[in-house]
Amino acid sequence: MQELIELFLSTIKKRNHVQKLLENSGGLKIKLVCEDSQDFLVLNYGERFLVNNNDNDTEACVINGNRDSLYLLLEGKEKLRDLIKKCKIEVYATFRTLLLIESIFYLTKIDRSYSKNFV
Secondary structure (H helix, E strand, C coil): CHHHHHHHHHHHHHCHHHHHHHHCCCCEEEEEEECCEEEEEEEECCEEEEECCCCCCCCCEEEEECHHHHHHHHHCCCCHHHHHHCCCEEEEECHHHHHHHHHHHHHCCCCHHHHCCCC
C-alpha cells in the first residue's frame, strides 16, 4: 500500500493543475484506514509526504475502506463519489474538504504502466 501511496504522491508533483488546488487549501491531512493499517498523507502546496505515525490527532479527513477500493481510488480508476455510493469506502470530512479530496484523487491519475504492478 505504501508503494502505491508514494507513487500517488510523486504523480501529484507532476500535475501542475493539482498544485493549484493545494495552493489555497492551507494544507490537508488525510488518514487512509485499510483493514489493519493506517497511513497519513499530508498535502501542502510545495510539499507532499507520507507520515507513519499520527503526531496530531486532528485529521481533516478520514477515508476508511478495503484494500481494493483504496487502490481504485489512488489509481484514479474509480471516483470517490462512486465508491461512497457503492458503500465500498467511508469518508469523514467536511463537505468542502470532501470536494477538495475528490478533485485531487480524480485529477491525479497514476500512469497505467506503473499501476499494473500494484493490483
